[in-house]
Amino acid sequence: xxxxxxxxxxxxxxxxxxxxxxxxxxxxxxxxxxxxxxxxxxxxxxxxxxxxxxxxxxxxxxxxxxxxxxxxxxxxxxxxxxxxxxxxxxxxxxxxxxxxxxxxxxxxxxxxxxxxx
Amino acid sequence: xxxxxxxxxxxxxxxxxxxxxxxxxxxxxxxxxxxxxxxxxxxxxxxxxxxxxxxxxxxxxxxxxxxxxxxxxxxxxxxxxxxxxxxxxxxxxxxxxxxxxxxxxxxxxxxxxxxxxxxxxxxxxxxxxxxxxxxxxxxxxxxxxxxxxxxxxxxxxxxxxxxxxxxxxxxxxxxxxxxxxxxxxxxxxxxxxxxxxxxxxxxxxxxxxxxxxxxxxxxxxxxxxxxxxxxxxxxxxxxxxxxxxxxxxxxxxxxxxxxxxxxxxxxxxxxxxxxxxxxxxxxxxxxxxxxxxxxxxxxxxxxxxxxxxxxxxxxxxxxxxxxxxxxxxxxxxxxxxxxxxxxxxxxxxxxxxxxxxxxxxxxxxxxxxxxxxxxxxxxxxxxxxxxxxxxxxxxxx
Numbered sequence: 039x040x041x042x043x044x045x046x047x048x049x050x051x052x053x054x055x056x057x058x059x060x061x062x063x064x065x066x067x068x069x070x071x072x073x074x075x076x077x078x079x080x081x082x083x084x085x086x087x088x089x090x091x092x093x094x095x096x097x098x099x100x101x102x103x104x105x106x107x108x109x110x111x112x113x114x115x116x117x118x119x120x121x122x123x124x125x126x127x128x129x130x131x132x133x134x135x136x137x138x139x140x141x142x143x144x145x146x147x148x149x150x151x152x153x154x155x
Numbered sequence: 156x157x158x159x160x161x162x163x164x165x166x167x168x169x170x171x172x173x174x175x176x177x178x179x180x181x182x183x184x185x186x187x188x189x190x191x192x193x194x195x196x197x198x199x200x201x202x203x204x205x206x207x208x209x210x211x212x213x214x215x216x217x218x219x220x221x222x223x224x225x226x227x228x229x230x231x232x233x234x235x236x237x238x239x240x241x242x243x244x245x246x247x248x249x250x251x252x253x254x255x256x257x258x259x260x261x262x263x264x265x266x267x268x269x270x271x272x273x274x275x276x277x278x279x280x281x282x283x284x285x286x287x288x289x290x291x292x293x294x295x296x297x298x299x300x301x302x303x304x305x306x307x308x309x310x311x312x313x314x315x316x317x318x319x320x321x322x323x324x325x326x327x328x329x330x331x332x333x334x335x336x337x338x339x340x341x342x343x344x345x346x347x348x349x350x351x352x353x354x355x356x357x358x359x360x361x362x363x364x365x366x367x368x369x370x371x372x373x374x375x376x377x378x379x380x381x382x383x384x385x386x387x388x389x390x391x392x393x394x395x396x397x398x399x400x401x402x403x404x405x406x407x408x409x410x411x412x413x414x415x416x417x418x419x420x421x422x423x424x425x426x427x428x429x430x431x432x433x434x435x436x437x438x439x440x441x442x443x444x445x446x447x448x449x450x451x452x453x454x455x456x457x458x459x460x461x462x463x464x465x466x467x468x469x470x471x472x473x474x475x476x477x478x479x480x481x482x483x484x485x486x487x488x489x490x491x492x493x494x495x496x497x498x499x500x501x502x503x504x505x506x507x508x509x510x511x512x513x514x515x516x517x518x519x520x521x522x523x524x525x526x527x528x529x530x531x532x533x534x535x536x537x538x539x540x541x542x543x544x545x546x547x548x549x550x551x552x
Binding site (some may be wrong): 039041054084125126127128131149 | 255258303304305306307311317
């Protein structure tokens with residue numbers, strides 16, 4: 039069963055490049071990624087550019103509306119994800135607890151829909 | 156039966172539906188052919204056949220694990236009398252799933268009452284003052300989530316067991332308390348919820364006899380429940396522990412509770428439910444409020460506070476302290492607790508302080524504290540109780 043593990047945090051809480059906290063933070067992510075690729079759980083993973091680079095579109099009465107970013111008041115934003123193959127929700131929870139951002143942000147775990155043929 | 160079906164089918168809604176269908180079918184068939192030797196086995200076999208039909212119709216049968224198919228097809232090979240093989244005891248797995256931390260607390264409670272307690276949706280809705288439709292939606296959503304997110308149907312592995320047991324116990328205790336002191340509304344006790352929570356805790360204790368906190372919670376419930384009928388007078392008014400008619404306490408429940416406390420404390424794996432049960436046991440074995448061993452209760456609250464630091468524990472400890480040490484020392488402790496913002500609307504704090512001021516003869520302060528206690532109480536019976544105390548003090552003045 040596949041679970042997408044969405045990593046949410048606020049810019050303010052994330053270790054910033056140039057600070058002492060940054061290198062161990064990146065190292066922890068590399069370790070985590072290595073762990074899930076070695077234990078066979080990793081399906082896919084990506085880190086996202088900051089939310090300031092985002093564009094949101096919607097169709098209003100068929101007319102394309104393009105806006106800059108999501109709403110500014112959103113404190114915690116999606117920074118990346120892991121798509122993991124896990125036996126059960128408990129296995130997914132246990133693995134996600136090791137994602138470095140879980141220390142100061144949140145990980146949303148969502149089962150991925152399996153379409154019937 | 157439902158637990159066994161869920162275990163084999165993995166789909167909660169389907170398990171409930173096929174069981175319900177089978178009961179309906181049984182009413183027709185049994186009327187015609189007579190009741191079978193083993194009605195339970197008949198029902199579960201019939202329910203499994205219906206589940207297989209459902210899977211075949213939805214072309215999912217071939218995708219099921221071979222092990223699961225074998226299990227579902229048990230009815231072809233097992234004799235109907237081999238009940239244990241057909242209906243394995245899956246109640247523990249069921250309660251762990253119902254109380255899974257990925258479900259909201261209220262959902263955990265509702266699901267536990269619905270699947271293990273056998274309460275109907277309107278009954279559960281009534282117990283929590285919810286609309287039946289809202290409660291029904293909550294249950295449907297929960298069952299869908301269990302299936303879609305693959306919340307495991309299993310006894311948690313050793314390294315997670317304690318944490319998960321404690322989640323189950325909180326749910327059971329919440330149900331008990333909801334029955335014991337209805338948090339909102341008129342009636343002070345809702346006996347059916349108390350009985351149900353004791354029954355469920357007893358089942359968990361039988362299935363996990365080595366978990367001391369399960370025994371501790373069962374003892375705590377029994378000891379509290381032994382006073383159930385003595386807490387309200389014939390006019391529906393609340394009676395405090397101090398003024399209850401102790402000869403009316405249920406001695407069978409007290410004996411079972413006290414024996415359980417002794418048995419479990421001897422294993423020396425102390426936990427907060429066991430200590431609370433021990434405190435309740437001291438009260439249960441005291442001939443009167445005055446004859447209570449307050450020194451022991453005071454010491455037990457100290458242990459409890461170390462295990463589970465909280466202002467609520469401190470308020471209770473202060474009451475014991477006011478008898479075991481001095482009222483002044485107890486008031487100092489209460490004033491310390493009152494500094495904590497989260498405790499400033501905690502009704503028992505003011506009720507306790509009012510009582511202490513009253514015993515010291517400071518009726519003006521006692522009156523002020525009682526008024527606050529009334530303001531912060533949201534149970535009608537409790538409010539009336541406090542109002543009567545207030546009138547009692549005012550009439551002395």
